[in-house]
Amino acid sequence: MATLTRLAEVPVSEIKWLGPKNSAPLVKAGITTVADLLHHVPRTYIDRSDKPRLDRVPLDTEVTIIAEIKKINTRRPKKKLSITEAVISDETASLDVIWFNQAFRQKSLPVGTEAAFSGKVTSRNGKLQMSTPVVEVLGDDEESIVTGRIVPVHPQVGSLKPWAILRAVRIALNRSRPIPDPVPAEMLTRKGLISRDQAFGDIHFPESLDRVDPARDRLVYDEFFRLELSLALQKRRQMDDATGFAHTPTAELAGRFVAGLPYELTGAQRRVLEEIDQDLREPHPMHRLLQGEVGSGKTVVAVAALLSGVEGGWQGALMAPTEVLAVQHYLGVTGLLAQAELSPEPFAAPSGLGMDSLFGSDGPAVHIGILTGGTAAANYRPDISRADLIADIASGQVDILVGTHALIQEGVEFHKLGVAVVDEQHRFGVSQRVMLKEKADAIDPDLLIMTATPIPRTLSMTLYGDLDVSIIDEMPPGRTPVETKVLSRLEEALAWKRIGEEVGAGRQAFVVCPLVEDSPKIEAASATAEHDRLSGLMPELRVGLIHGQLRPVEKEAVMSEFRAGEIDVLVATTVIEVGIDIPNATVMVIEDADRFGLSQLHQLRGRVGRGRYPGMCLLIADPATEDAEERLAAMAATNDGFVLAQEDLRIRGQGTVFGVRQSGVADLKLANILRDVDLLTAARNDAFGIVDQDPGLTNHPELAEEVRAMLGESVEWLFKS
Numbered sequence: 001m002a003t004l005t006r007l008a009e010v011p012v013s014e015i016k017w018l019g020p021k022n023s024a025p026l027v028k029a030g031i032t033t034v035a036d037l038l039h040h041v042p043r044t045y046i047d048r049s050d051k052p053r054l055d056r057v058p059l060d061t062e063v064t065i066i067a068e069i070k071k072i073n074t075r076r077p078k079k080k081l082s083i084t085e086a087v088i089s090d091e092t093a094s095l096d097v098i099w100f101n102q103a104f105r106q107k108s109l110p111v112g113t114e115a116a117f118s119g120k121v122t123s124r125n126g127k128l129q130m131s132t133p134v135v136e137v138l139g140d141d142e143e144s145i146v147t148g149r150i151v152p153v154h155p156q157v158g159s160l161k162p163w164a165i166l167r168a169v170r171i172a173l174n175r176s177r178p179i180p181d182p183v184p185a186e187m188l189t190r191k192g193l194i195s196r197d198q199a200f201g202d203i204h205f206p207e208s209l210d211r212v213d214p215a216r217d218r219l220v221y222d223e224f225f226r227l228e229l230s231l232a233l234q235k236r237r238q239m240d241d242a243t244g245f246a247h248t249p250t251a252e253l254a255g256r257f258v259a260g261l262p263y264e265l266t267g268a269q270r271r272v273l274e275e276i277d278q279d280l281r282e283p284h285p286m287h288r289l290l291q292g293e294v295g296s297g298k299t300v301v302a303v304a305a306l307l308s309g310v311e312g313g314w315q316g317a318l319m320a321p322t323e324v325l326a327v328q329h330y331l332g333v334t335g336l337l338a339q340a341e342l343s344p345e346p347f348a349a350p351s352g353l354g355m356d357s358l359f360g361s362d363g364p365a366v367h368i369g370i371l372t373g374g375t376a377a378a379n380y381r382p383d384i385s386r387a388d389l390i391a392d393i394a395s396g397q398v399d400i401l402v403g404t405h406a407l408i409q410e411g412v413e414f415h416k417l418g419v420a421v422v423d424e425q426h427r428f429g430v431s432q433r434v435m436l437k438e439k440a441d442a443i444d445p446d447l448l449i450m451t452a453t454p455i456p457r458t459l460s461m462t463l464y465g466d467l468d469v470s471i472i473d474e475m476p477p478g479r480t481p482v483e484t485k486v487l488s489r490l491e492e493a494l495a496w497k498r499i500g501e502e503v504g505a506g507r508q509a510f511v512v513c514p515l516v517e518d519s520p521k522i523e524a525a526s527a528t529a530e531h532d533r534l535s536g537l538m539p540e541l542r543v544g545l546i547h548g549q550l551r552p553v554e555k556e557a558v559m560s561e562f563r564a565g566e567i568d569v570l571v572a573t574t575v576i577e578v579g580i581d582i583p584n585a586t587v588m589v590i591e592d593a594d595r596f597g598l599s600q601l602h603q604l605r606g607r608v609g610r611g612r613y614p615g616m617c618l619l620i621a622d623p624a625t626e627d628a629e630e631r632l633a634a635m636a637a638t639n640d641g642f643v644l645a646q647e648d649l650r651i652r653g654q655g656t657v658f659g660v661r662q663s664g665v666a667d668l669k670l671a672n673i674l675r676d677v678d679l680l681t682a683a684r685n686d687a688f689g690i691v692d693q694d695p696g697l698t699n700h701p702e703l704a705e706e707v708r709a710m711l712g713e714s715v716e717w718l719f720k721s
């Protein structure tokens with residue numbers, strides 16, 4: 001009897017039959033402990049009883065038969081040709097098998113080997129023959145005697161054959177069983193999950209095939225359960241370590257702001273605002289992820305949240321990933337505040353409507369500033385200097401500060417930072433969250449992270465398990481979906497023609513240049529070349545250029561020209577990926593679109609069709625792989641970011657999705673976050689429930705040990721006090 005925790009300490013080389021020599025390939029493949037080996041589960045199972053007997057094998061259809069090698073021989077009639085011929089038989093008949101240029105068969109299938117042969121059987125001159133079958137060795141002579149009706153086929157590891165692994169697993173299991181179960185029994189019975197011991201037994205050596213799924217379910221549940229436990233502990237830890245404070249939103253500013261908008265909030269926006277307000281009232285700090293499609297109205301919600309803090313005398317920060325975006329946010333928020341008559345004197349009277357006289361100078365006014373590498377400005381003092389702005393932030397004069405993520409890294413001191421909003425989670429990691437806390441004088445501000453990257457709920461549950469998630473799943477009314485078409489390179493003229501038409505109608509266009517990974521320099525150079533080429537192709541249009549090698553002020557200059565309509569076509573690298581809002585832009589052409597990931601394409605597409613006019617996205621690509629073709633087809637088929645994210649996950653697999661490495665998803669060996677959603681949800685509820693009752697897992701020591709043993713050092717800090 002040995003717990004999984006214990007088995008995670010026993011090296012595979014201690015399995016008697018393996019020894020150090022035979023275990024080398026396993027170790028090399030990362031299967032270092034007995035626990036690892038037990039998670040190396042069969043790739044498939046062969047049911048001896050349902051395989052046709054050789055005397056009744058159907059002809060000319062795909063079949064799998066089980067038989068023994070009776071004779072095997074290889075000849076080389078020509079220099080570049082080898083022919084391996086074998087005779088195989090079961091109790092009923094025998095059959096000829098032939099392989100071309102697979103001379104290794106001679107060695108891997110010695111006489112006496114029992115194997116499953118899959119392929120088509122044909123009849124030639126009355127003789128049955130199977131040509132180039134796929135072979136699974138079931139065991140050598142000795143092994144096949146002990147195997148039962150169902151033969152597990154483990155994935156080969158290096159030079160270690162499936163049957164050898166099977167034998168090692170058998171020995172390991174015999175020595176370890178019964179494997180005790182640390183998961184509370186009532187949790188298991190409620191979901192109809194079998195015991196851990198039975199699960200390991202059945203996954204490797206099922207008595208019948210219908211035993212496999214329940215075994216797998218249990219092991220998958222355990223993987224999720226451990227991961228979710230660590231996330232629950234992490235969240236708990238953050239809460240315990242945090243010194244938050246309860247805001248007391250009065251709606252004095254936020255309510256006025258919302259009422260001043262020229263539209264009604266959508267139901268989803270209202271719901272999310274409630275969720276945020278609820279968090280703000282709690283004494284512990286908010287850690288909330290706000291997801292919503294580009295254009296779903298996250299910014300409006302974020303501003304309302306910031307104002308809820310400002311009402312109580314706190315400051316707010318709004319951080320964007322780039323300078324261009326920070327400027328855009330500043331302009332956007334300033335405009336929204338002005339609309340709601342929450343601006344101080346200099347901006348107070350929009351288009352001379354005499355609002356001043358209504359409110360005078362003693363109406364509420366929100367002071368907002370922007371501070372980035374290249375910009376310092378404020379809505380209450382148009383000519384403010386950088387030094388004065390920094391002083392005003394420190395004294396509390398500034399209510400809301402907009403900046404880049406660098407805000408928290410630079411020497412900016414707040415007077416009383418209460419709410420921080422971060423646009424785009426992607427580039428804002430955990431370490432930055434820690435710095436943010438330091439910025440706020442060891443008091444944790446409430447944190448709202450906005451992302452337009454739609455993450456399937458299952459993934460956000462695992463990736464951001466320590467964050468609460470709000471989703472704006474409803475678009476403001478009146479949006480028409482962006483029409484998307486794929487063009488081959490030969491058809492590119494159609495794209496330029498379309499741009500010409502749209503510009504003729506007073507609209508604007510983006511052309512996104514090919515992605516050059518890891519080399520912003522080369523990317524910039526190719527964008528510059530493309531700019532020159534397109535300027536030549538469309539001489540009557542004003543073609544602009546923006547890329548990552550420009551200085552921030554230069555970028556901002558180009559963007560404001562584009563915003564002002566002084567540029568018709570903006571040739572750009574992916575610097576425009578996030579958040580750019582030019583309502584008059586209606587066409588986006590993406591060159592070599594097959595090089596982009598699905599979520600990136602979707603992000604880019606979100607830049608058009610944001611105004612009154614329907615948008616169009618033209619993907620120029622000659623996809624060279626099936627994956628790329630699938631991605632492009634998915635883009636053309638739907639505008640729904642969640643569907644695309646799901647699709648992306650399916651195409652790329654969970655192992656490669658962004659940021660997954662440090663998230664624990666990489667530790668999932670059997671579990672699949674798309675297929676096993678129900679188990680994930682169950683495991684998550686159970687894990688969070690346990691940690692709620694027993695925050696340090698002191699009453700569940702075996703579980704605590706198992707999380708540490710299976711998830712390794714990355715979770716060690718959770719258990720330190």
Ligand code: ADP
Nearest residue numbers: 263264265266293294295296297298299300476
């Ligand atoms: P996101 O930040 O999610 O990309 P924004 O907050 O920038 O979206 O909103 C996109 C556009 O939609 C803005 O011009 C905004 O004023 C507008 N908008 C936001 N909410 C609504 C609404 N409920 N009804 C109509 N328009 C809205």
Ligand code: MG
Nearest residue numbers: 295298299579
């Ligand atoms: Mg936005």
